Amino acid sequence: GAGVSQSPSNKVTEKGKDVELRCDPISGHTALYWYRQSLGQGLEFLIYFQGNSAPDKSGLPSDRFSAERTGGSVSTLTIQRTQQEDSAVYLCASSSDGPAEQYFGPGTRLTVT
């Protein structure tokens, strides 16, 4: 079956612009995660959705970052007024339940010029 997909695969934007990154999880997976991986760094947790529960937003680095998950499926990560330090690969993962095995998408490489 289809895995986790993310779009776009690459995004170049100018400083100060808003960007939207999309994640399509595996069908039926109730948990969805967003992570950020900066060059040479480990994965940084951003936000976690589980079913209809309130998302865990504790990893969002500033109020410029927000995420939604519509209908318990597709998720969009929005970064407003992008800064150069936002440049990173943004990875999405889904799992059948909160603590179950995570499956990752290929990521979106964001470059802020």
Place this chain on the structure above:
Amino acid sequence: KQEVTQIPAALSVPEGENLVLNCSFTDSAIYNLQWFRQDPGKGLTSLLLIQSSQREQTSGRLNASLDKSSGRSTLYIAASQPGDSATYLCAVTASGTYKYIFGTGTRLKVLA
């Protein structure tokens, strides 16, 4: 606050060697631990998931163990091959939550 450390940061071995990668975490209140590999420029591929009640999991040449009380996991790779070259990451759930905290990885190079 859960913190995850992986040692060594990098490892280079000749083909055929058995090797061990280490992962340690500071808070034993985890739901599970997962090992991944990441190839350059790619996403993460799940290798093994160990639930908190388990001691080890095996898949092919890979064996992962978990000692929750001491906050340690090891990933054992038998008879390493050049195709095993990648960065290996471990992740554990943060204290009492379902969100995952990742280590910074071990970059493995297997020489032909």
